[in-house]
Amino acid sequence: MTNSQDPILRDLMRLAKAPVTRRTVLAGAGMSAAAVTLAACSPGGAKHLSPVKDLSSSQHVVTWDDWPYYMDDSDNPQSPTIKGFQAASGIKVVYNTNVDDNNSYYARIKNQLGQGKDTGADTMCLTDWMAARLINSGLVQDFNYKLLPNVTKNLDPYYKGAAWSYDPDRKASLPWKGIIAGIGYHKENYKKVTGQDAPTSVADLFTNPALKGKVVVLSEMRDTIGVMMMADGIDISSFTADDFHNTLDKFTSYVKSGQVRGIKGNSYVDDLKNGDAVAGIVWAGDIVSTNNELGKDILGVVLPDSGSTYACDNFLIPMGSQHAANAEALINYYYEPEVAAMLALGGVFYVPPVKADLVKPLVAAKNSALASNELIFPTDLSKFHQFRPLSAKEDNEFSKAWSDAANGVV
């Protein structure tokens, strides 16, 4: 969920290194057209898919597509936890941080995924709503729980049941990281601009004239609109289309008036750091990470009384994975409390899905401040809220309306 940079931007970075001539411009136009076609060539109707033959017993390898910043000791070419898994299991991990955005990652793999072919990943981590979309379309396979004893033992029961309606029994998706969205701000700049210490409510961001042009929000619709709807007193687990559009209209007016200048993925952190934004709707884990990296608390997070959204990025195994059992061994490993503690101690500041009473003591033994950080080990997860699942029709309609608002189309 933490999209540091668009994958398109990264592709561009690569393309930009080649000199541009009229001919390469034409060729580039041709290639992007080819990409459009390829994406459009996927089969129309959904057909029933089943897992391909598993080669895990002979091929000791697993490829894992994940978001950036989710691995311990990210400066190290191979993280301690991955090394630990490889040593214990003899399975080589190919770890790619190539998920920057649910939609664009999906756009990249959808043809192979839709045909049950190898997408290049044996497991990938995607956010709840995208996981829901893939599960509902039958594009990912069920887990073999015989290989997941740690999950059975250690998964926090919070992550099962009706609140996770897309997969209440966690048959095909398992949480990897929990992400809280709240209000983030630059401590010094906020004080300078508004004269107050910290924002106290969501309304502060959008109604304080001193913050005009200094507000940034997440480009992830469910987090930004979720937090805003709750501030309007709407229950995001059961809102109507009208509720959504009312809040979106308000949001559009804030964008048009110039109150909100940035609508970004993970790069909002840079805006907060360099002063282009002073406050905004953000992911709490990023703020803790940034402070940790800088070695001082320059950024702050406020969880609004009206409510914060909570979402997970989840392990999924596509139908075309030839190493499903290896992927399950990997997931099982990350459900060890010791491993979850290693991640937190190694600088991954998102909520682990392993029961907190198993992980916290292990973390506290080495870093008591970290263990008592409410943004990493919240004492009460039930105070957070999940954006309700959308039907395909709503999903389409809401996403387009959101994209229009974000791009200034309306």
Add this chain to the structure above:
Amino acid sequence: MAFAAFSSNKPAPNAAPMKSGKIVLALLLPGLLYLAMFFMVPLASLLVTSLESPDPSGAIGQYVYAVDFSSYGNVISRYFPQILRSFGYAFAATFFALVISYPLAYFIGVRLRTRPLIQKLTLTLVIAPFFISFLLRTIAWKQILSDNSPTLTFLRSIHLLGDNQFFLGTPFAVIWGLTYNFIPFMTLPLYTSLERLDLRYLEAAGDLYANPAQVFRKITLPLTMPGVISGTLLTFIPITGDYVNASRDFLGSSQTSMIGNMVQADFLQNSDYPSASALSAILMGVILLLVTVYVRRTGTEDLL
């Protein structure tokens, strides 16, 4: 293909005699195959995609083959401001690039003629930005134009800029970035024209009592028109389709989205491939039309 539209129908006076057709064909084949594979096929599929209609099942991102022109109407009505803005920004940036590049190219191509070494060095300086990625250069501008950057702090201290005013996310920043990024594309063709400019014509004009302004208007400019035309084309066309400078992650904001940003949004965010394709096709069509008119008007068909 696009440029075939401007080729003259008259046979070229020095056309090579058509002797060994097979060898010519063999030599042409790689190029033709390349064009077919990477231009014609994608173009055709782009057009086919733009005519698709949504899958009846309503699944997101699923489309069926059809001959449905509704995407064209939809994108024009939905994205009309962005389409206009793209052309507006492209005109502005091309104009600024021309105004900045012409004196620069004149200086390098004419004034430095007597000093070939310095001339080559300055020319290298014009091309030097290409050694660094386009994106990095744009990100650098994002830093330079950032709210608390030394640049803005300075402008505020001399009261050229109000306390609550900023550049990033405004049309100013986007046009600035576009102009900067495309200046070499303008300067190089201008340089090529100016470097070949026969200075004796200028002398003759002076001898005939033309003042410098008249010399420029009647001699220099007409003689370097080919450079102006190719320079403006080389900048205008890519600028119209540019989506980096105007992107929210670079110099732009929601209020500066251009056509490219909308193609990106429809393709990657909305999974609306027919709309993205229709918008691309419209962009190509409009550019082709504008360029045709421009080239016909300026009477420079032979240049292309």
